[in-house]
Every structure is written in structure tokens, then in C-alpha cells.
Amino acid sequence: MSITLEERHGAHNYHPLPVVLSHGEGAWVTDVDGRRYLDLLAGYSALNFGHRHPRLVEAAKRQLDRLTLTSRAFHSDQLGEFCAELAALSEKDAVLPMNTGAEAVETGVKLARRWGYRVKGVAADRARIIVFANNFHGRTTTIVGFSTDPVARDGYGPFTPGFDVVGYGDLDALRAALTPETVAVLLEPVQGEAGVIVPPGGWLRGVRELCDEHGILMVADEIQSGLARTGRTFACDHEDVVPDVYLLGKALGGGILPLSAVVADRAVMDVFTPGSHGSTFGGNPLAAAVGREVVAMLATGDWQERATALGAHLDAALHALESPHVKEIRTRGPWAGVTLTADAPDARLVCERLAADGVLCKEAHGDTLRLAPPLVATPEELSVAVEALGRALG
Numbered sequence: 387m388s389i390t391l392e393e394r395h396g397a398h399n400y401h402p403l404p405v406v407l408s409h410g411e412g413a414w415v416t417d418v419d420g421r422r423y424l425d426l427l428a429g430y431s432a433l434n435f436g437h438r439h440p441r442l443v444e445a446a447k448r449q450l451d452r453l454t455l456t457s458r459a460f461h462s463d464q465l466g467e468f469c470a471e472l473a474a475l476s477e478k479d480a481v482l483p484m485n486t487g488a489e490a491v492e493t494g495v496k497l498a499r500r501w502g503y504r505v506k507g508v509a510a511d512r513a514r515i516i517v518f519a520n521n522f523h524g525r526t527t528t529i530v531g532f533s534t535d536p537v538a539r540d541g542y543g544p545f546t547p548g549f550d551v552v553g554y555g556d557l558d559a560l561r562a563a564l565t566p567e568t569v570a571v572l573l574e575p576v577q578g579e580a581g582v583i584v585p586p587g588g589w590l591r592g593v594r595e596l597c598d599e600h601g602i603l604m605v606a607d608e609i610q611s612g613l614a615r616t617g618r619t620f621a622c623d624h625e626d627v628v629p630d631v632y633l634l635g636k637a638l639g640g641g642i643l644p645l646s647a648v649v650a651d652r653a654v655m656d657v658f659t660p661g662s663h664g665s666t667f668g669g670n671p672l673a674a675a676v677g678r679e680v681v682a683m684l685a686t687g688d689w690q691e692r693a694t695a696l697g698a699h700l701d702a703a704l705h706a707l708e709s710p711h712v713k714e715i716r717t718r719g720p721w722a723g724v725t726l727t728a729d730a731p732d733a734r735l736v737c738e739r740l741a742a743d744g745v746l747c748k749e750a751h752g753d754t755l756r757l758a759p760p761l762v763a764t765p766e767e768l769s770v771a772v773e774a775l776g777r778a779l780g
């Protein structure tokens with residue numbers, strides 16, 4: 387019924403697996419017929435803490451009974467605390483809350499351009515931002531304009547100018563693309579939608595050095611890679627790199643509501659002045675209360691440690707599969723891209739078989755499976771899921 391109604395009355399901008407979910411708890415979801423599935427997608431990492439984590443649900447319920455929305459015309463007793471606590475977690479000074487990830491990216495683009503004009507001294511309307519091939523930063527017209535994925539772009543032009551695309555992980559290409567008008571480098575420290583692509587060791591550090599040399603902002607889109615997904619608070623931490631700007635989203639809302647943020651140093655953030663940017667819902671007290679609980683959970687380091695252990699287990703289990711249909715396995719924490727060989731079953735078919743076997747995941751680009759279990763999953767559950775993957779690969 388639900389699938390038919392969605393087909394008939396919903397836009398067809400997705401191609402979901404044929405499961406209709408009605409309940410979720412921890413790493414598990416249940417469909418309308420009572421079948422249970424292990425969720426290995428975790429809402430594209432928006433559900434890092436699993437479904438309905440009791441601490442997050444409690445924080446939301448507490449706030450629902452007090453105050454949900456003020457707009458930014460007034461202060462709330464949650465927003466300042468949220469900003470201070472997220473800034474402390476990120477070791478930065480200033481936070482600008484938005485809602486979706488794409489809005490955080492748009493905000494980062496505006497921030498970098500204004501900083502370029504007002505601080506770096508680039509001539510009006512000349513600022514350029516370097517991005518990378520196979521990036522995924524969201525779905526607005528500006529963002530798809532600098533995507534290299536024809537499926538995401540086709541039919542949506544004309545696009546916003548001012549972006550240069552270079553190869554991901556290629557430091558020489560980045561160096562060659564820098565101009566006096568370059569104001570920022572916008573990167574994913576691990577490319578998620580591209581299939582969990584981990585850059586060559588030292589690349590992030592090299593980008594940091596180039597940005598320092600040339601007086602350019604390093605903007606890290608950690609919307610999917612951040613907040614313990616890779617075993618560290620930020621994926622940049624793996625190379626001890628501190629970007630000038632973090633873009634956060636997905637898990638920041640605890641899997642309950644959309645909450646994103648731009649986090650930067652005060653000197654950079656202060657290019658925004660009253661009226662120059664905003665959002666009706668951004669930083670609303672309900673989202674801020676949930677975000678505060680997420681930050682409090684991450685502040686102890688326990689989730690990051692748990693993710694590291696889970697990641698080692700997942701990596702070992704995937705390699706132990708020794709399937710002839712697996713071409714490459716890439717992991718960073720409990721986040722894996724499994725690229726299939728040309729003669730393997732189609733990645734979509736593998737996902738359908740996995741669903742029939744009680745495991746939910748989703749293909750990434752083309753021939754890659756992307757696994758991102760919620761961090762509440764147990765090692766045993768991951769073993770069971772990887773065994774199911776072995777069966778699904780045939």
C-alpha cells in the first residue's frame with residue numbers, strides 16, 4: 387500500500403529498496419510485516435548513535451515540553467550553550483547553525499567568498515573555490531554545479547561560476563590549480579558518496595600546508611565523515627590536520643531532526659554580519675537541545691573508541707570473506723566501501739539479496755557497496771551481516 391502510494395503520489399527522485407519500515411531501535415529496524423533488519427546504512431551516517439538512542443530521545447522530549455522554535459529574532463536558552471559546546475568539541479570559537487548539510491555547505495561557500503573579499507583582498511566577484519572530482523556536497527543548484535556526476539547535474543544549469551575541480555588525492559594537481567583568486571579548498575576528508583574513498587596518506591596534511599602557504603581557507607566537509615564515523619571526532623584527526631572550517635550535519639541531529647553547522651575561528655566567522663545570512667529554523671531550541679546531547683555524548687571519546695574497535699572488526703571480517711567477487715575493500719573506522727568485480731552480481735542486486743536476508747545497505751556509485759553500521763551495533767552483529775554479504779555475493 388505504502389509503496390504504491392509513494393509511487394503514485396511521491397516524486398520519483400529515489401529508487402528505494404522494497405522494504406517499508408515502521409519501527410527502529412538501536413541498530414535494528416522492523417518493517418510493517420514485523421520482519422527485522424540490521425541497518426547497515428544508518429541513514430547515511432545520520433544515525434551514528436542508532437535509532438532512537440534513549441539519551442537523544444529524552445533530550446528531545448524534555449525540550450518538546452518547553453520550547454521548540456523561536457526564530458533567530460530572539461535568543462533561546464539552548465542556542466548559546468549548543469554553540470559553546472560544539473565549538474569546544476571542535477576546538478574552535480564560533481558556530482553557525484543551519485539545518486541540512488547542503489545548507490552548511492552553502493554557508494561555507496558564502497563564508498569563504500566573503501572572507502576572500504574582506505580579509506584576503508580578492509577583487510569583487512573574482513573569488514574561486516577548489517573542489518574535487520567525484521565530490522558529494524549536497525543538492526542545491528550551486529552545489530550540483532560543481533559536482534562531476536552527470537546524474538546529479540543534468541538539466542539544472544545554468545550553474546554558479548567560481549569553482550575549479552581537481553583530482554581527489556592529487557596534491558600536484560591542486561598546487562597547479564591555485565590562483566591568486568583562490569579563496570578556499572573544499573574537500574571531503576573521506577569521500578562518502580563516491581564509495582568511501584580514503585585519500586592517500588599525507589594528502590590532507592599536504593592540503594593544509596598548501597592552504598597555509600597561499601593564505602587560503604581549508605574547508606572540510608565532515609557532514610558524513612565526522613562525529614565518530616571514522617573512529618575519531620573528525621576524519622581530519624587521522625592526519626592531525628585542523629581545517630579552518632568544519633561543515634557538520636547528519637549525525638549532529640542525533641537521527642531525530644535535521645541540524646547542521648559551520649564551525650570556524652571567530653576571525654573567519656566574523657565576516658558574517660547581522661542580516662547577511664540566516665535561516666528561520668537554524669539553531670532552533672529543539673534542534674539545539676538534541677545537538678547538545680550529541681556533543682555531550684561525543685565529548686567523552688567513548689563513541690570514537692567504540693567506533694575504532696568496530697572498524698577493526700568490520701575490516702577483518704570483510705577481508706576474511708575472500709570473495710572472488712570483491713575487487714577492493716576500503717575502510718576508515720566502521721565505514722566501508724566494497725567495490726565489486728565486473729563479473730559480480732550488480733551492487734543493487736546484492737543489496738536486494740541482503741535485504742531478503744535481513745540486512746539493509748545501499749549501493750554507492752556504480753559497483754560499490756557502502757557499509758556504515760550504527761555505532762551501537764555489536765561486533766557479533768557485524769559478523770552476521772558480513773556473512774550475509776558473502777551469501778549475497780554468491
Ligand SMILES: *Cc1c(COP(=O)(O)O)cnc(C)c1O
Nearest residue numbers: 486487488522523524607609610
Ligand atoms: C549528505 C552530505 C551532504 C548533504 O547533506 P544533506 O543533509 O543531505 O543536505 C553534504 N556533504 C556530504 C559529505 C554529505 O555526505
